[in-house]
Amino acid sequence: MFPPSYITLSKSAFRTNLAFVQERLGTARLCSVVKGNAYGHGIEPFVQLAMENGVDYFGVYSADEAYVLLNAGVGKPDVFIMGLVDDEALDWAVEQGVECCIHNVSRLERAIRTAERTGRKARVHIEVETGMHRTGFEVKVLKNVFDRLLEKMDHIEPIGLFTHFAGAESLVNDDRVREQIAHFDVARNQVERSGILFEYHHQACSAGVMNYPGTIGNMARVGIMQYGFWSNSETWFRYSGMHGDAEDPLRRLISWNSQVMAVTDVKAGQFIGYGTSCEAQTDMRVAVVPVGYAHGFDRGLSNFGAVLIRGQRARITGIVNMNAISVDVTGIAGAAAGDPVVLIGEQGDQRISVSSFSEMSEQLNYEMLTRLPRDIPRVITD
Ligand SMILES: *Cc1c(COP(=O)(O)O)cnc(C)c1O
Numbered sequence: 128m129f130p131p132s133y134i135t136l137s138k139s140a141f142r143t144n145l146a147f148v149q150e151r152l153g154t155a156r157l158c159s160v161v162k163g164n165a166y167g168h169g170i171e172p173f174v175q176l177a178m179e180n181g182v183d184y185f186g187v188y189s190a191d192e193a194y195v196l197l198n199a200g201v202g203k204p205d206v207f208i209m210g211l212v213d214d215e216a217l218d219w220a221v222e223q224g225v226e227c228c229i230h231n232v233s234r235l236e237r238a239i240r241t242a243e244r245t246g247r248k249a250r251v252h253i254e255v256e257t258g259m260h261r262t263g264f265e266v267k268v269l270k271n272v273f274d275r276l277l278e279k280m281d282h283i284e285p286i287g288l289f290t291h292f293a294g295a296e297s298l299v300n301d302d303r304v305r306e307q308i309a310h311f312d313v314a315r316n317q318v319e320r321s322g323i324l325f326e327y328h329h330q331a332c333s334a335g336v337m338n339y340p341g342t343i344g345n346m347a348r349v350g351i352m353q354y355g356f357w358s359n360s361e362t363w364f365r366y367s368g369m370h371g372d373a374e375d376p377l378r379r380l381i382s383w384n385s386q387v388m389a390v391t392d393v394k395a396g397q398f399i400g401y402g403t404s405c406e407a408q409t410d411m412r413v414a415v416v417p418v419g420y421a422h423g424f425d426r427g428l429s430n431f432g433a434v435l436i437r438g439q440r441a442r443i444t445g446i447v448n449m450n451a452i453s454v455d456v457t458g459i460a461g462a463a464a465g466d467p468v469v470l471i472g473e474q475g476d477q478r479i480s481v482s483s484f485s486e487m488s489e490q491l492n493y494e495m496l497t498r499l500p501r502d503i504p505r506v507i508t509d
Pocket of ligand 1: 160162209291331332333334348349350351352358
């Protein structure tokens with residue numbers, strides 16, 4: 128009710144990105160990664176949009192996200208919990224036919240017990256520790272794991288054997304990633320010898336798909352690219368360098384919008400907002416926009432960021448408040464209360480990108496997106 132701002136997701140942008148990703152994947156299956164509230168896009172609207180466009184498989188980090196997804200009223204896609212499933216969550220997942228990451232013996236035994244008790248097969252992905260040193264079975268213990276699976280084949284459905292790269296977006300990590308790929312090859316050979324048939328062998332995330340296409344195999348877990356972002360700028364430069372493409376083939380789905388609440392005149396020499404960080408050098412007109420750090424608008428953008436009003440950039444004047452910012456509309460003729468404001472996205476031929484929010488961190492797009500508060504309404508547009 129009465130939201131001060133709202134987020135839109137562009138259908139056509141999603142279709143463009145999906146086509147680009149699917150072209151890379153060929154016949155391999157796409158697992159659409161929607162953890163972190165679909166990278167801030169909103170898991171429910173995003174999954175709905177993806178399913179309307181033929182996506183039937185989603186990856187989440189933990190069971191609570193799988194629960195939200197399956198109760199969103201969007202149908203029953205395949206869902207893979209790639210990370211955390213504690214005991215009760217595992218019981219729920221097995222009963223629902225949700226696929227789970229099995230990364231240690233305790234998870235494996237619990238999955239088997241639940242499957243025996245409920246009479247439903249546990250749909251499992253065995254995670255291999257190849258060099259990330261986070262979770263997963265060491266290659267040297269895999270034989271025991273496979274033996275155990277073979278004993279319990281009546282209760283286990285071996286969906287996947289997988290690993291995750293520790294930084295496929297940067298050439299700096301190339302040796303490490305190649306070592307991971309080599310370890311995964313060893314694991315796959317062991318699978319072959321064991322006689323177990325996994326439906327999928329999967330390694331690649333977005334950066335894997337772009338920089339190590341040989342790892343796509345018959346499935347990839349793609350997150351950031353489907354939302355229209357490269358894993359990092361290096362990955363984009365590598366792609367554009369190789370393809371001689373001047374234009375970015377990906378399009379951002381997300382826009383963040385609000386409207387002008389009030390416009391006020393400020394005389395030269397007066398201060399704008401809290402404190403003295405912003406003194407008007409000349410007579411100015413300032414518009415107040417009802418979005419602040421309580422809504423996820425970073426305080427670091429104080430006296431630095433900009434928004435779009437009437438197709439022009441309006442610079443932030445003063446400190447980002449809890450619920451509002453002031454922006455300079457001196458040069459924007461006719462700016463008035465009620466004018467649409469774009470905080471992220473396009474207006475006319477101007478654009479405010481997610482990365483313009485700060486240039487500090489390499490992983491910035493991921494972080495900025497997932498920090499967008501859940502309670503901002505999400506709306507799908509054409
Ligand atoms: C987040 C994640 C992905 C997707 O990563 P992107 O870089 O967004 O494509 C894939 N696999 C796992 C295990 C993940 O946690």
